[in-house]
Amino acid sequence: xxxxxxxxxxxxxxxxxxxxxxxxxxxxxxxxxxxxxxxxxxxxxxxxxxxxxxxxxxxxxxxxxxxxxxxxxxxxxxxxxxxxxxxxxxxxxxxxxxxxxxxxxxxxxxxxxxxxxxxxxxxxxxxxxxxxxxxxxxxxxxxxxxxxxxxxxxxxxxxxxxxxxxxxxxxxxxxxxxxxxxxxxxxxxxxxxxxxxxxxxxxxxxxxxxxxxxxxxxxxxxxxxxxxxxxxxxxxxxxxxxxxxxxxxxxxxxxxxxxxxxxxxxxxxxxxxxxxxxxxxxxxxxxxxxxxxxxxxxxxxxxxxxxxxxxxxxxxxxxxxxxxxxxxxxxxxxxxxxxxxxxxxxxxxxxxxxxxxxxxxxxxxxxxxxxxxxxxxxxx
Amino acid sequence: xxxxxxxxxxxxxxxxxxxxxxxxxxxxxxxxxxxxxxxxxxxxxxxxxxxxxxxxxxxxxxxxxxxxxxxxxxxxxxxxxxxxxxxxxxxxxxxxxxxxxxxxxxxxxxxxxxxxxxxxxxxxxxxxxxxxxxxxxxxxxxxxxxxxxxxxxxxxxxxxxxxxxxxxxxxxxxxxxxxxxxxxxxxxxxxxxxxxxxxxxxxxxxxxxxxxxxxxxxxxxxxxxxxxxxxxxxxxxxxxxxxxxxxxxxxxxxxxxxxxxxxxxxxxxxxxxxxxxxxxxxxxxxxxx
Numbered sequence: 001x002x003x004x005x006x007x008x009x010x011x012x013x014x015x016x017x018x019x020x021x022x023x024x025x026x027x028x029x030x031x032x033x034x035x036x037x038x039x040x041x042x043x044x045x046x047x048x049x050x051x052x053x054x055x056x057x058x059x060x061x062x063x064x065x066x067x068x069x070x071x072x073x074x075x076x077x078x079x080x081x082x083x084x085x086x087x088x089x090x091x092x093x094x095x096x097x098x099x100x101x102x103x104x105x106x107x108x109x110x111x112x113x114x115x116x117x118x119x120x121x122x123x124x125x126x127x128x129x130x131x132x133x134x135x136x137x138x139x140x141x142x143x144x145x146x147x148x149x150x151x152x153x154x155x156x157x158x159x160x161x162x163x164x165x166x167x168x169x170x171x172x173x174x175x176x177x178x179x180x181x182x183x184x185x186x187x188x189x190x191x192x193x194x195x196x197x198x199x200x201x202x203x204x205x206x207x208x209x210x211x212x213x214x215x216x217x218x219x220x221x222x223x224x225x226x227x228x229x230x231x232x233x234x235x236x237x238x239x240x241x242x243x244x245x246x247x248x249x250x251x252x253x254x255x256x257x258x259x260x261x262x263x264x265x266x267x268x269x270x271x272x273x274x275x276x277x278x279x280x281x282x283x284x285x286x287x288x289x290x291x292x293x294x295x296x297x298x299x300x301x302x303x304x305x306x307x308x309x310x311x312x313x314x315x316x317x318x319x320x321x322x323x324x325x326x327x328x329x330x331x332x333x334x335x336x337x338x339x340x341x342x343x344x345x346x347x348x349x350x351x352x353x354x355x356x357x358x359x360x361x362x363x364x365x366x367x368x369x370x371x372x373x374x375x376x377x378x379x380x
Numbered sequence: 381x382x383x384x385x386x387x388x389x390x391x392x393x394x395x396x397x398x399x400x401x402x403x404x405x406x407x408x409x410x411x412x413x414x415x416x417x418x419x420x421x422x423x424x425x426x427x428x429x430x431x432x433x434x435x436x437x438x439x440x441x442x443x444x445x446x447x448x449x450x451x452x453x454x455x456x457x458x459x460x461x462x463x464x465x466x467x468x469x470x471x472x473x474x475x476x477x478x479x480x481x482x483x484x485x486x487x488x489x490x491x492x493x494x495x496x497x498x499x500x501x502x503x504x505x506x507x508x509x510x511x512x513x514x515x516x517x518x519x520x521x522x523x524x525x526x527x528x529x530x531x532x533x534x535x536x537x538x539x540x541x542x543x544x545x546x547x548x549x550x551x552x553x554x555x556x557x558x559x560x561x562x563x564x565x566x567x568x569x570x571x572x573x574x575x576x577x578x579x580x581x582x583x584x585x586x587x588x589x590x591x592x593x594x595x596x597x598x599x600x601x602x603x604x605x606x607x608x609x610x611x612x613x614x615x616x617x618x619x620x621x622x623x624x625x626x627x628x629x630x631x632x633x634x635x636x637x638x639x640x641x642x643x644x645x646x647x648x649x650x651x652x653x654x655x656x657x658x659x660x661x662x663x664x665x666x667x668x669x
Contacts, residue, residue: 143417
């Protein structure tokens, strides 16, 4: 029978607590023994109950305990009968064949080996329960230790395995996220470069719209975003109902989401351009010779994707996974808002071809924003 | 006024708040994992009503091999959920699983670290009701004594199998899947006359293999998604469908009137009638030998 002897250092304190709980601390009967020394030992027998602190106990085959049995800091071997509950703290409980407990048994910080009969529940906290053809009429329950984690383990069985898995898992998640973000950045940068090269005036107008009418563009973008899915469904239904439109489903069904994603990407590029332009204006003139729409788009994309990059770097660490998650959420929300604003701005300017907003641009915006830029931008 | 707000005191306050947030957020995010095993021995039970509820994580259900009524091993986040293992011997009602703590929206398992392994006795006839939220579930029911089965899943990947015949004839088998991937195999081994499936969005495979001991009727209701019916060639199958925008691949079945019939339907020793209602998606028949 194995006992964690370290627990016995706390036996005196546990004894006092148990005695107080049972209301016997102030009335020790004559047969009680209390031995002082390096290994505190105490035994109380009162009203059929038996409480033992700091030593192993054996209840013989002919012995009947009318009340409860509590053993702390020692093992209990039960060969006889206990009419009440049995509690063992910091030790093992062994119930041999033929022994019986009328109540429940509970073992904390030790193991329970049962070959006898337990009428109530059998509970083990922080140990194991082995039933050697014994009978437990109630619930058999084993509760393990606690593992606290903010992405890591600090205790419990299989701790090392779990910690390794968690660390590697988090690192690989973060790395995968980082690579995804870089891929997204390259895709958007390519889209942006193509937009600057092929449709610079349009991009410029949409970008100006983003800066001058951010709220309106955002509201329009959000409204459009909400209408996308219903429009998709309505489109499908119309094509189906017209019968002759059914073949067009083959084109419409995959093309619509692609167009929506392309619109979102263009919106993000337009916002990136606006952000890059604004950043350049605030930097002064020292890098004026490098200013052009390519630089604006790349700078803006870098600023917009920076939170996601940082988030994935944080997620690769074990300790800051939560902060990474929060930053990732904020970064994605930022991209979503950018896409909405960009889509709204494209609608306002009819994809940069002109529109109601054009009037404001020619009269107000050029004077305000282009003037602030000091005319130093080289443009494309 | 502005200087006061933006002054050193304000900066110190902001710094303090940031420090507090830096300390508090990881604490808030901390999870406390515990393990728990609960079991009961069989003690002359004649019938059980078993409710298994598991919110999120990995769930495994299988027959118990020893002399236990049930055995449940849990790993759970103590801050989010509490274990449930209650049994009323008088009524035979057994409840297993986890329950969300008040005010908590069970986020037990984003990383799949929470799990529940449940084994149920094959010796006692039972009505099993299994509700599973999100995650991955592997439910092996072959060899149990199921009088009734009711499975509902949320956003999950669930596999349900009857790899051995049910020990008793089940009155009904009901399955409900939300946004899920559900694969069911060996439904013939359930020994039931009635199978009902209701799916929301997702991909579902219903395998009607196994030992058929009686004729049966199945209803399949699907919102948006695909349903694959895996049917044994030895079974006489009749399919009626009522669909809006769902394609139907009958895979060699013969249409007579409003229904599709398997070849040799009339001569088949056991017959299965399937009624399908589907809104949008695809229905596919796949034969198994």
